[in-house]
Amino acid sequence: MARRHSSTATQRAQYVSQMLAHVGEYGFVTQLSQRLAVSRQTLYTWRARGEAALHQAFGSELTITIRTPDVERAILTLWVVGHASERDIQARLMELEGRTVSLGTISAVLADAQQRALDWFSQHAPTDPRVIELDELYGHDRYGAYLSIVDAHSQAVWATCGPLAVDDESWILLGWQASDAGLRWRGMVSDGGTAIRDAAKTLAPHSQVQRDVWHVLHRCAVAQKRLEAHLADLQAQAARTQRYAERVAAGEHPKGKPRYDVATQTRRVRAVQPVVDGLRYLGHELKRLLEVVVMDRRGVLSSALRREELTAWLALLAELHTLAPQALQAELKAVHTQVRLALEGLLVFAVALDGVQQAVAAELGAAALALLGWAWLRRAILAPQPDKLLKALADRWQMPAERLFRAWAATVRSSSAVENWHSLLRPHLAVHRRLSPGQLALLAVWHNHRVFTRGVHKGISPLHLSGLTDAPTDWLAALGYPASLPLKVTAPPLPSPSNLAPAA
Numbered sequence: 001m002a003r004r005h006s007s008t009a010t011q012r013a014q015y016v017s018q019m020l021a022h023v024g025e026y027g028f029v030t031q032l033s034q035r036l037a038v039s040r041q042t043l044y045t046w047r048a049r050g051e052a053a054l055h056q057a058f059g060s061e062l063t064i065t066i067r068t069p070d071v072e073r074a075i076l077t078l079w080v081v082g083h084a085s086e087r088d089i090q091a092r093l094m095e096l097e098g099r100t101v102s103l104g105t106i107s108a109v110l111a112d113a114q115q116r117a118l119d120w121f122s123q124h125a126p127t128d129p130r131v132i133e134l135d136e137l138y139g140h141d142r143y144g145a146y147l148s149i150v151d152a153h154s155q156a157v158w159a160t161c162g163p164l165a166v167d168d169e170s171w172i173l174l175g176w177q178a179s180d181a182g183l184r185w186r187g188m189v190s191d192g193g194t195a196i197r198d199a200a201k202t203l204a205p206h207s208q209v210q211r212d213v214w215h216v217l218h219r220c221a222v223a224q225k226r227l228e229a230h231l232a233d234l235q236a237q238a239a240r241t242q243r244y245a246e247r248v249a250a251g252e253h254p255k256g257k258p259r260y261d262v263a264t265q266t267r268r269v270r271a272v273q274p275v276v277d278g279l280r281y282l283g284h285e286l287k288r289l290l291e292v293v294v295m296d297r298r299g300v301l302s303s304a305l306r307r308e309e310l311t312a313w314l315a316l317l318a319e320l321h322t323l324a325p326q327a328l329q330a331e332l333k334a335v336h337t338q339v340r341l342a343l344e345g346l347l348v349f350a351v352a353l354d355g356v357q358q359a360v361a362a363e364l365g366a367a368a369l370a371l372l373g374w375a376w377l378r379r380a381i382l383a384p385q386p387d388k389l390l391k392a393l394a395d396r397w398q399m400p401a402e403r404l405f406r407a408w409a410a411t412v413r414s415s416s417a418v419e420n421w422h423s424l425l426r427p428h429l430a431v432h433r434r435l436s437p438g439q440l441a442l443l444a445v446w447h448n449h450r451v452f453t454r455g456v457h458k459g460i461s462p463l464h465l466s467g468l469t470d471a472p473t474d475w476l477a478a479l480g481y482p483a484s485l486p487l488k489v490t491a492p493p494l495p496s497p498s499n500l501a502p503a504a
Contacts, residue, residue: 007036016050019043041086044103052102069482071101075109076476080446083427086110114438116479117445125158125182126151126466132158133189133418134196136166139429146425146435147174149183150418153410154465157421157444158183161437171199187352189415191215192342211345213290213413219338220283223331227276230328234272238265268325275324279332282317286339289313290346292353292411293377299370300357303350307343314340349411356407360400372401376408421447449475 007015015032022028033040074097078089086106093099131152136145144163147170151158159178164170188203189210190196200209241258242265248254260268288294289309294301301309314336321332339346361369375382375389383389386405390398424447428435435443451461451473463471472478 007038012046013050015043016046019047020050020054041103041107045107048102048104071099071105072109072113072481073476075101075106076113076442076481079110080443083431085431110442111438113479113481114436114442117441118438120445120479121159121441122181124463124468125178126154126156126184126468128467129184129186130154130158130466131187131189131412132183132185133412133415134171135191135415135418135422136193136195137162137422137425137429139163139435140433146422146440147171148418148421149174149178150421151462151466152187152189152412152415152417154462155417155420156448156462156466160421160440160444162440163434166193167195168198168202171195172202175199175203187348187412189412191415192345208348209345210348210412211342212415213346214416216339216342216346217283217287217290220279220286220335223335224276224279224283226331227272227279227328231269231272231276234265234269238262238269241265271325272328275320275328275332278316278320279335282313282320285313286310290413292349292408292413293373295370295373295377299366300373302357303347303354306347306350310339310343310347314343349413353407353411356404360404363400364397368397369404372397372404376405445479446475449473449478 015036018032019029029040029043032038033043036043071093074093075089078084078092079086082088082092084092086103089106090101090103093101133150133152134148135150136147138145139162145166146160146162147164147166148157149159150156158181159174161174161177164174185204187207187210188196188200189212190200191212192215197209237258237260241260241262244254244256244258245262258265289306294306294309298305317332317336317339321329321336324332357369360372379386379389383392386402386409390402390405393401421444425435425440425443428439428443432439448462449471452458457465461471461473474483477483
């Protein structure tokens with residue numbers, strides 16, 4: 001329930017009079033808002049009421065806004081798609097349609113839509129267990145973040161709230177809220193945050209959270225870039241030292257003596273070059289070992305073999321750390337620590353694949369499994385669509401291969417879906433500074449009903465991918481706003497055949 005301000009009617013009349021007297025004065029409303037502890041939107045609403053009362057009292061023509069479905073749709077579309085503030089919506093409606101809509105009307109439409117969006121989330125959920133991704137987005141509040149639960153396969157948003165404290169209690173409450181709405185999950189993916197990891201012990205006590213692969217690979221790439229920058233700096237210093245030595249040998253007197261001689265600079269470059277090359281090789285190996293399908297001379301690697309390979313990878317990185325100069329050891333140690341701590345979480349998807357891979361190997365043989373893995377790694381060349389790849393196989397292979405390909409295609413290794421959702425929230429945070437639960441719900445409803453315009457899911461929405469096949473494609477219709485009437489376009493009459501004759 002909205003909290004009413006404690007001011008009296010007389011005081012509000014004085015505030016309105018002050019705002020009317022300082023119309024156009026930049027910053028006055030902001031200062032008044034801070035002094036009275038009243039939001040600027042409330043002050044604008046009071047001022048609009050005062051202006052309307054003055055117009056009515058002195059017989060001026062008063063413009064009354066009628067909330068038609070077209071007006072409501074235009075307001076909500078501008079707010080969601082155009083990232084517009086309420087004043088921007090008012091200006092755009094006047095500019096595009098010539099309509100004068102009060103700020104009070106715009107606020108009322110948005111508040112009503114937000115409540116409808118919250119009600120929508122309490123009544124809709126996927127029918128089957130889903131793999132969900134969890135992540136936080138920090139806004140302008142340093143002590144809070146926006147928490148989101150997104151479907152990994154369909155990209156549908158099933159719970160979002162904030163700003164909240166980033167701790168296990170906030171995540172547990174959000175998970176319980178989504179569970180009460182009907183959401184069930186069979187796996188979780190996160191970037192390794194402590195709060196999510198602690199909350200997962202309560203929300204999913206019998207399963208381990210899948211660690212996002214991208215963040216680990218990104219940390220390794222950052223270390224590689226920093227080492228390469230250090231090497232480039234040493235090479236530039238060596239070049240300057242060489243030029244200095246050449247000028248001295250020619251009898252010149254150059255300014256500024258280098259710190260090291262040519263031989264020392266050369267040794268420094270040679271000491272760093274193998275470390276940079278070694279980390280580059282290990283980075284490629286880490287990326288290969290974290291792919292969905294990994295093969296070597298033994299065939300398709302199981303999760304146990306991957307763990308052995310990654311353990312050897314950590315040993316090689318530790319050896320590289322001991323050989324590196326002191327200036328580079330901190331970066332190598334940071335990469336080693338992150339991969340070591342994330343190792344078990346990184347292999348959760350590989351453990352889940354062991355069952356289907358072992359079943360196919362038992363039915364068709366290890367050599368057949370290796371051949372299917374080889375074809376999967378080269379599917380972009382052989383047949384981008386799995387159905388076409390299956391048709392090229394023998395009849396006895398098709399059913400096991402279909403189960404295997406479906407499992408490989410459904411594997412989740414990153415939290416890209418929730419990252420994409422947060423990229424949609426950032427423009428709204430830049431405009432509104434803070435988003436309420438109703439605003440988050442309104443954006444999530446719009447996102448869930450968006451139809452993909454390209455790719456393999458062209459023509460369907462995230463809700464359709466989540467199993468809600470009867471969901472409408474119009475997000476405003478889903479919230480109860482009637483669809484706009486289509487425009488009637490009258491085609492011009494076709495010219496008569498006599499008029500089509502070429503001119504002489």
